[in-house]
Amino acid sequence: MTGLFLELHLQQKSFTLEVDITLPSEGVTVLYGQSGSGKTTLLRCIAGLEKNVRGTIEFKQEQWHTDNKFVPTYKRNIGYVFQEPSLFEHLTTQQNLAFASKRVKGDKQNNEDHIIKLLGIEALLDHYPDQMSGGEKQRVAIARALLSNPSMLLMDEPLASLDTNRKNEILPYLEALKTKLNIPIIYVTHSPDEVARLADHLVVIDDGEIITSGPLSETLSRLESPNHLNAELGVVIDSTISEQDKQWKMSKILMSGEELWFHDDIHKNANEVGSLVRIQILASDVSLSLSARLGTSITNCLPATITEINDNLDTGITLVKLIIGDTAVISRISSRSAHTLNIHIGMKIWAQIKSAAVIR
Structure with a gap:
């Protein structure tokens, strides 16, 4: 089986996540839904950060989770970008990136140079976090996630804490990741604008269930999609x-x-x-x-x-x-x-x- 296969059930106090879907092994898959719909919870399940998950998680024929097996997060070879950059405040950008590159095998320097250039942070290498804007810090956080040479990149509303100007600053870099990286990206958002600009594949989640999913153009043209999705996106x-x-x-x-x-x-x-x-x-x-x-x-x-x-x-x-x-x-x-x-x-x-x- 290719791609990311998810057949899982998670019961929390007042919330149930029930998912049965296969996501593409390339491009950007956007998990879209309103706050509390289960997007981040599903992302955490993929990363191995949620306990009490039942079912199967399999990526490119490698089982990460079954009822009898659990592969810990650090062995899943994923990069994870959170809403907040969470950089080490007492370290420069270069020093923050050095932590991520420790696990990389092979030509670390070429990999690092490529990522730094891709995210346009060459001029920020000697800056401390308090010397950078929110958008600049998030670009550094993305670079840090990529420097571990992951086989999949998970992004949990990385623009949610940024104002409009900072979002517009970072979006072109996110668009570049689609064409420059040969790994699947799973991106969580509740922003229709981010869906329109970034998604190749769209998954709409509501109350812990998948409402609709598929290639972006096909999914957006389904009239049974939630009305707010049709009205705002076309x-x-x-x-x-x-x-x-x-x-x-x-x-x-x-x-x-x-x-x-x-x-x-x-x-x-x-x-x-x-x-x-x-x-x-x-x-x-x-x-x-x-x-x-x-x-x-x-x-x-x-x-x-x-x-x-x-x-x-x-x-x-x-x-x-x-x-x-x-x-x-x-x-x-x-x-x-x-x-x-x-x-x-x-x-x-x-x-x-x-x-x-x-x-x-």
């Missing part, structure tokens, strides 16, 4: 810039042959034709029309087919799943509008995409 599309209009700061991608234009501050984002980008289309930014309208400020009006409808009359909101070529998009409209348009599954319609934002 869908995320990874594509390549095919054309740019520098006069109006616009870039274009192709979605199954259909053109999608979006605002792109080309100078600021340093995107070029051929660049890989991740585009977010919020469900609330997709409206429906029976015809291709002219004389409107909406840039994108694309032919689509309705494949699924979730009409919640209690809230007056209808979620509509559309397929544009073979790309799924979600529209969030009022139930009154859905009734007026007389929408139904299989119906050909026009998707008016008011806004699409580049998030990576």
Whole structure:
């Protein structure tokens, strides 16, 4: 069995965690849910930090936990990044990193140089923790976790204690980890923005149970996902810039042959034709029309087919799943509008995409 296999049960005083899932052996898997849903508890189970766990935890055919076997945390070859950096205050960055590199076999210097460069902490090596910002300290903490040369990286809401500016400072480094590291990352968050920017695979947890899981684009387009997830995220599309209009700061991608234009501050984002980008289309930014309208400020009006409808009359909101070529998009409209348009599954319609934002 490849990947991380989890079939476990944990009973606590007022909480039960029940999980049966296999997570990918590559990319970033995000555990998403509200506070108290069980995300961190599941991460601690993977790390071997929770007692009284029943079931099986297996990573790449190596059993870490069964009812008759328990591999302690230090033998699981994992890196763990907590919400707080927890650096040694009396040591410099270089000295903090030295503790982690002790266990590394082989060429320690090349490994350390690579990690330091990847996280952009070259200028911080002689700094003490009280001389660094929260974002800088967290980057050092991530470097420390990686210097043990782990086979898996666990991250427990590493941006939760940071303000918006510090989050924006560290997110590009987290995105770089996806492409530069050949290990799976399991990342806990309750932030939709972090899901959109970082996730390859999404697991939604609520009250100790997995509500839905799968590749990010597939999971976000499921109408049975929690309404707050659909409303706040819509869908995320990874594509390549095919054309740019520098006069109006616009870039274009192709979605199954259909053109999608979006605002792109080309100078600021340093995107070029051929660049890989991740585009977010919020469900609330997709409206429906029976015809291709002219004389409107909406840039994108694309032919689509309705494949699924979730009409919640209690809230007056209808979620509509559309397929544009073979790309799924979600529209969030009022139930009154859905009734007026007389929408139904299989119906050909026009998707008016008011806004699409580049998030990576």
